[in-house]
Amino acid sequence: MTAKTAPLARSEAAQREKPRETSYSISALAKEFGITTRTIRFYESRGLIAPERVGMTRKYSKRDRARLILILRGRNLGFTVDDVSEYLLLYDSDPGQLAQTRLLLDKVVAAIDDLEAKRHDIERSLADLGEIRARCEMHLRKTAGPQR
Template sequence: MDKLLTVTELAEAFSVTPRTIRFYETKGLISPQRVGSTRVYTYRDRARLKLILRAKRLGFSLMDIREYLDLYNVDPEQIEQQRLLLAKVTRRIEELEQQQEDLAATLDELRDIEQQAMSNIKKKSAAMDESA
């Protein structure tokens, strides 16, 4: 039988707050069992939380995560789940590559402004030194 975890134990295992776990519960991503009034989490809940946190860290939306998790229950062979994952990962890679290009362009522009400012300061300092 699986070891059941409390919300606090599960939160500590993933270095998140119990509030984070409850948030994912309200979004329907995790559905703990209850023993009396206490929420208890199974190995399956733990695995789902691990997947949720990883997907969030990689920049996926809660809707993307829900869609992926929902396929797990209806696709025993996980073929559609893997197809969806591939499509979403490919899209995320494209988004990040675009952000990387945009960031590189912004850094280049800022470096140009920095060089212009330093050049202007040197020119004005030299002019002040000559007039003194």
């Protein structure tokens, strides 16, 4: 499991394990999802989550936790914070989730196309590098003579 996918795996496991709590502290969420409190405050500053304030303490609801799961999943899939924000806005305003689903489908198709293009570029680069390596090795064998 890579560092980039670790929060996603933890969030899915955590989602199954902790459905009963009604509120969460910032440190509890950070620990649960393997992220920093600064990351959570960043998402809060962007309006993606909105915890209740009790004095100076943030109190995160089940809704905030669920939104954090969606945010982390989207970020792990390579979506920008603005993409995730747009998705969450539709999630709140579209009870039938049709617009949200269309937007998500468009973003997913674009991400797949982008990754396929990158894979093609990587495969081409690997082939080119393999060819260069083979030429270099052949040149060294011809000019260096037999190795002892």
